Structures are given as C-alpha cells and as structure tokens.
Amino acid sequence: MTPNPSTPSSSSSSIQVRAHTSKHRALHATRALHAGHTIHIFTSPLLLLPTLAHLSSVCAHCLRPGTPRACSRCHAAYYCDAACQRAGWAAIHSRECKALRARRGRSGAELPTPVRALLQVLLLGGEVEEGLAMLDGHEEVRRGREGRAWGDLEMMAAAACAFAGKEGDGRRAVGLLCKIQTNAFLRFDAHLADQVGIFLDPTLAMANHSCVPNATVLFIGRTAVLRAERDIHEGEEIEVCYTDYTNPISQRKSVLQEYCFTCQCPRCANNLNIYQLCAQSPTGNGDMSCSILGSNTSSLQNHPGASDPQKIRVAAQFCTEIDPELTGSSPEAKRMLKIHLTGYKPLIENDLWAVSPLPQILTEVSLYYTHEQKFAYAVAVAVMVAVECDPYRYAAPFHAIRLKNLLMVIKLLVLTAEDSAALRQAPRAVAARGLEGEVLEILAEMDQVSLSQMLLIMVMKAASPSDGSLEQWSLGVQARELHEDIAGLEGREQELSLIHAWREDPESESSQRFFEYAVVKQMATLADLGKRVVRTEWQV
Template identity: 40%
Template sequence: MPPHLPPGIRINHDHHPTHPGKRRSLVATQSFSPGSQIATFSNPLIALPDGASMRTTCNYCLRVGSQDTDSPNGGGGQQQQQQLRACTACKAAVYCNATCQRAHWRAVHKLECKMFTRVRENVGKDWLPTPVRAVAQVLILLKGGDAAVKEAFEAEDGLEANVEGFKAYEEVWKDFELQATAAVVYAGLLEGEEMLAKAREVLCKIQTNAFNRLDADTGMTGIFLDAGLAMVNHSCVPNAFVGFDKRTAVLRAERPIQEGEEITISYIDNMLPTSARHEALKLYHFQCDCPRCWDDLDVYEVCQTSPHIHLNSFSLQPDLSKLQDPPIDRSKVTRAEIEIIYKKWQALTPPQGDDEEELLEFARKRWELCRPLVEARMWAVEPVPTTINQLANRWQTSYKMFVYALPLLCFLSTECDPFKLVAPFKPWRIKGIVAIIKLLALTGEFTASGALATRCTHEGLVGTLATASQVSMCEALLRLAVHHGSIGAAEDWDVLKQAKSMLEDLESLEGREHESNLLRAWAKDPEDPEGAAFFENQVLRPINTLASFAPEILEEMLSRRSPVKQKQK
C-alpha cells in the first residue's frame, strides 16, 4: 500500500525515462506558482532532535527551548525560549508542555522510556546519537505492531534501503554495524544475527530517506522521515524545496510547476562544483544527470536561465540586467581550476580551538585559494561565498570585529545570494537580510553615541553609517523580509515572526510617518516614483556602499602577514 499523500501530489511508479535508477517519483496533480505550498507532512514516522539537543528541544513538537532548572532564571536567561521539563520517569526526553508529553508518550515514548535507563546505566549518558535512537525507535515500534512503520520498513514496496550500496563503502558500513548493534542493545532486543540484520536495514532506509532539519540560525536540529515525502527525487536544479516548522515539513514550489510535472528537490548543497555535488550524492547511490550536471553549469549560468529573475525587482539586487548578464571574467579561471580550488579548500583542516589568530590564519589560507575566483569577480561561486560567510558569522559575535561583519553581510546579500538563490523568497536570503538588520541596529547605537569611530578604523565604513538613516534602512529591509518570508516560509517561522515584530516596533516610532509612508508605498509598488526614489537613495545606495567595502576589508584582513609571524621575523 503506498503512503498516504496530501492533496496536490501523487506517486508515479513508472520507471523514469531519463533516470533508470529511479523507480518512483512525486508528481503534481495541479499547477503551483513559485513560493506556493505544494503539500504539508505533519505525521512523520520519525521526528527527532539531534543527540544532546534532545535536552534543549521538545522531543515531540521539536520546538527549541531551554531546560527548566531549580534556579530563579530557569534556563540560563535565554530570552523568549520555552522552558522544557523532563519526563519524570527517564529524565532524558524533555517537553514544552503536558500536551506534547502525552502525545509523545502515546506515539513512541512509552515504548522507549525504559531504554534511556539502560543508556544511563551502561554509558552514563541521558541521550543517544541520533541514528541509534532513530533505529531503536523503529525496532520498538515494529515489535509493537505499528501499522504505518511496518508498511514503510517491512512492506515490499516500502522505503528503499540500498543495503548493497552502503556495503560498498567499508568505513560507512562499519559505522552502520556499530550503530545498529547499539540500537538493538539499548532497545532491549535479542542480539541475534537476524535482528542485527534487520537493524542495519532499518538504518540504511533511514539514511536514504530521512531529511536533516539542521538550521543553525534558529537552533533547529534533528531528522525527519515521512514515507510520502521520501518519494521526492533529487535535482541540482530543483523546482521545489522543503522547509520545516517544528514537527511539520512543508514542500514548496521554487519554480513554476505544471500539472503532471515531476516535483524535485535538492538533497545536497546544489551550489557546489559538479564533482563535489557528485561526491555528496554518493551515499544516495545514483548519478545525477540533471541539466546542471549534464552541461556543467555554474551558478551564474543557472541564474541566467531562472524564471525568477524578475522577482528581484523587489530585493537588494533590483538590477535585473546584472543578474541576466553578470559582470564576471571567465577567462581568469577555468572550470577544471574551480574544481581543484574547491577540493584544496575543503581539504584544509580547521583549527580545533577558538584561538583568534589560528582562526584568522585558517581564513587567510582559504582566501588565498579563492584568489583566482576573486580576480574573476565570480563572487557567487563556491568556495568564495562560504569563506566570506564563515568570517562574517564569527565577526558578528566579536566585540572588536562586529562592525566589519556588516559590509560582508551586505556584500553576500547583493553580490552572492541573488545569483546563487535567484528566488528572493528562499529562506536563506531572508535570513541574510535579517542578519543585516540586527547589525544595523547594533551599529546604530554606537553611531548615535559617537563610539563607532573608536571601534572601527575604516573611515568609509564609519562615514557611511554616520550619514545613513539606519532606521529607514532597517524598516525597508524588514519590509523585504516580511514580504518574501510570507511567500516562502511558514507563518510560524521564527525568523519571520521576529521580522514582523521588529517592523511593528519601528512603525510605532513617532516622527517617522513621512519616511514610513514612502517605504509603505514602495513595498506596495516598487515602481512608485517617490517610494522608489526614497528606497534608492536612503536604503539601496548605503547598502551598496557598505557592500563595496567588503573586498578591501577582506584583502586587508586576510592578505597581510599575521602578527605572530611578524614578531618571529
């Protein structure tokens, strides 16, 4: 029996004409416009937080919170986080309320509760690695006769396992054997070869079909497995994407989808060079032959063929001609050289500690590898964006460097993300905008007090922030975030809720009625003459100016010798 599917999609069981290895696919039964919701999946077979995160995440609804304690602050003082209380029996699983606890008890925890007592007795921990807990849950549910789990994991037309494919990777299979054995032991089942083989098969099915819920920006972790959603196939130029809202997965259209068209998503980071994408897909046991792989297209070439370019007229990159004809110089670096650059970049071993000089030296090595791409102005080609983003993320939380993170984030949002993620409603682009807003709010405080110049030696950066209307910039960016977030994300998405709340606060400020009215008019119609002119002069121009400082800041920070080496010399 096929898995139950929401309206709007069906499973196609015919062999795929251009992908012989695919025996099933998801097909649209109606048309979908970009950003529209195709289907939701709210009754997963498996929905777990990662390992130790099970102590800071509700084990049922997967809402991130803080574990309640006996201290007056009850959770370390984390703002606006739900307090979580542990199961009174095992003390391991935590919940945000009694409703979630009861629901999880009925679903699986009444069967796995004793397992954590065995875990504590054997290894002194109150959590299990995610794959081990996932396999143990499935084995326990199978033993209990759960119909949906039996259909997915034991029926002939259930989830694909690719056991022989995993066995071909010796180290991977060794890990699978250890994890499967641990799951059998902690589940309290007999350790015969038949049971161990069953556990290994279950693990293969989970690895092949589950989704990773990781989102470092919102603290979201864990895996999600729905038998229906697992039918969706991969493409490096997908027409859909999956977002997660606590215990629900939402499948959304990225491109226009017609009735009868196959729905595809990307299983991996599809912005990587071709060989890196194929390497990442190895454990899915197929060779991708999508248009991007077949013609070895880079992000700029994919962007030029995108049906979404026009949507950027309401974005931080409204110059559509730049997206259609990017100002890059392909003669500076070949495709083969890009592949080599990425492999060398990936092979560099990051420092283990938090020593700032070691981290900076590591960033310098990576930046030097990126130099041919920098000279070609191919800013959106990996590994350049990730190199910049990692540095910006670290600087955002640095007492000394947070000011310098702002130009980097502006640069990513204008010169990288629009080419990589052409649809402005993609969550990653929205999060980039919200990150800029937070830094503008922070630097605005120092600008108002005159303290910014003591923290930043870059005169252009200080001068731009001193003359810019940072409140208007924040309001315009919030309107972008709310507009596109309402298209491409769940209404309850933490980033979107935060943006809406900040926009309400700004709109309530007295004395800004004129500016707010202009921005409101621009948000309603980006071609409104007065609103568009205000956005161009008061928002886009300073954003682009800040972004223009990023290359020189990166060169200054990452091209000079480290202070340690200078002293040794």
C-alpha cells in the same frame, strides 16, 4: 497498508506519486504552481527526532531550539515545556524511556541518530513499519559496497535491537535501517543554521533529488512545508535537493552516495559553477520588484564567472569544501581567517565572491568583527555577502539562507546605529579612524532605520505566504518582532508614509524609484565597502 495521514488523497492536493522509468517513483504537480507557492504541508511524519549533536539543545517533540529540560528517568530526551513532554510521552517516549536507560554501561543518550531512529521503529512497529514497507532501502546495493559501510549498518541495527530487547530481529532491523537512511530528510533549522533532526514522511520521500531543484522543504516544529522555488508546470516532476547545491561537485557526490544514486542533473553532468548555473536559471523566481539588486537583474545572467574562460578555470580550481572547524568566534579566528582568505585569494582577485567556500569564510569574517565589536566592518561584509554571494547561489529571493543573512544585516545595522549617531554629533571624533571611520561616515549619512524597516518588510513578505502556511517559521517571526520595534519609533512620519506607499504598491514608478534609492543604492554602497574591508584589512 494503512495510509499515512499526510499522504495526499483528496482531489484538491497539488501533488501525486507516479511511477518513473528510471527512478522507480516520483512526485508530480497536479496543477501549475508559482514560485513561492506552498505545494503541500506534511503534518504527521513517521519519524521525527533530534540528532545526537543537538539532543540537549532542541525539544525532542517539536524540535524547536532553546534550553529544554531532560527526562528525569532516562536523561536521553529533552523537552521545552510540560505540554511537549506530555505529547512526546504519548507519541513515543512512553515506549522508549525504559529502553533508553543505561544498558551494559551505555546510556541511550549516547546512541547515534540512526540507531535512535531504528529503535523507535522497532518499539512502535505496526503502522510505522507499514509506512516504511513501501519505501526503497537499496539493501543489496549497500551490502555489495566495499569497506566497512555494511558492517557499520549491521552494528547499528544490533545496537537498536539490544536496546529494544529484540536481539533476534537483526536481519529485519538492517532492512528497516536501510530504508530510514535512504528516505529520511535532515531537518535544517534556519535559526541555528544546522541540521538538528531527521524527518521521515513516506510521501515526501517520493520527491527525488536534483542539484537544480524546483522546490524546497522547510521545517516548522513537527511540520514540513514543500514550497516551489520556481514556477512549476502542471504534470512536472517536483524535485528537491538532498544536500546544499552550492557545494562543490565532489562534496555533493559524496553526500549522495549515502542515497545510492549518482545525480545526472545538468549541473552535475556539466560541472557548472555557481555563475554558470545562475545564468541558466529562470529570472521569475518570486517577486523581483523587491530584489536587493534592483530592477536591473541582468548581472545575474551576465556575470563574467559564467563566460570568461580564465574565471571559469579559477572557479573550478578553488571551489572546495569549507573547513568545518572554521569559526569567527574562536580565539584563533583572526589567524585562521587570514590563512583561509589568503588561500582563496584568486577567487577574490577575480570577483568570484559567490564560489564556495568564500561566502562561508566571509560570513565568519563578519562574525569575527561582531565579536570584536567592530560593527561597521561587520555590517559591510555581511551586506557584501547578501549582495555579491546570495543572489547568485540561491535563485529564489525567499530562500532561507538569503532571508537569514538579510536578518543578520538588519541586526548589525541596529548595532551600528549608536556609533552613527555619535558621529553625527561629533564628526571629527572618528576622522582619524581610516577605513573604519569612512564606513561609519557613510552609515551616518544613511537612513539606517528606513533601510532596516524595508529589509524587514521584504523578509516578512518572503517568509509569510498569504496562505499562512509559514506563519510560525522562525525567520518570519523574528522579522515581525523586529519590525514592530522599528515601526513604533517616533518622529518618522514622512519616512513611514513613503514606506507605506511602497509596501502597498511596490510596482508603481514612484515606489520603484524610492526603493532603488533607499535600499538598492545603499546596499550596493555597503557591499563595495565590504570588498574594500576584505582586501585592505586582510591584505588579499
């Protein structure tokens, strides 16, 4: 077979595919890797295309979000600019454009994502089919399942064959579709916080699943970056998570059924809750000198949710799936959020803030306050999520969700700055505003600009490894742009001097004292206020 261009073949590669007794094949590290290290970059996927839900909101070639324009011929592919349109035409669209035009009253723009992916394989053939040939599709397992699953696969394969003009290739098409379903990664976009496409690379597909992974996959344009979540030993298997490992076990099992295996990781085998898993996780997951929890991270290993039998029972009982319809921006947001917060009151009463779906609900609460322009409440709840939820849910300080939520805190701090300035000028003006006034007073006493700048430096450092592999990652780009604006503010010479010294030598005693005061203490104060907002304003 013709090797895929991203298949590691040089002696300098950090990964190697090896045979595995129970998993068939597995990806292994050829050298020791530190947490945060870029393990490998995959630049030439066999398949890369947007999901149907995001067909018109991301570019069909680079998959960057925005307002792309539709192909004038088929209206089933969207591109952000002329360069991507030309590249997309050369890569696949010159073959699929005609096929995607309306057939028997159905437009190619309506095709489900698996059908569109299979259509591309059928049209490209050659090297793409050869790349898929080495992969497992678990066709026999899928065929033997009860229900409509196999029939649905046959229907999707038939649809792809019809659009490709290859109606006689149904059996081969089903086999190819099984391989796509088993091996394609859902391409998560940190900016949109959603799965916007699928990415299939034969070598990356060799990375097996664990709900306690030691690596993660980040996507930047047409590139996938495999990054170590914790220290990995030479020869150790590299495992990633095919779903959100903070979800309840029932939800994880349901998702993993699509890959035709049952996870046997320690978390699934013992049904560990988020605090129990965190207590067993290694503490050296990246630079802890800049942790928002400060130098004392013992709370991560000693939370009562990991050892108290009563709290363990509550966590097990109330860890459920989030309502996908819940949003803080809907007209019914306040009523729906009240219902959900009341339903999960036992988690709140037991300080089990990190147990799903409470963090997701709290994020929507912050969004609700943002839409209501109650920015003081919004930032307090957002900080509470960043301090009381994220460090327990995602061990690596550089995890995409943690960085995204820190960016949200920073943006909300900017929005509260005007109210804080007004309060400093006229403190009596908000004296009668109750808890909201108290939050505003505390914000006014803080150096919000320095807090924002230091949080941005943390995000930039976490999102931009020294090797430059994540230079174009959207979270890092956003952080750099925001930092440039803040760093240019005048009249902050003393603050900038302290921040510069901390940034250059975060391990020094003076830097750690400064960081504990300027970041850790302020974030802890806001997080406590966030708890009060939830308990008081929502009466839970």
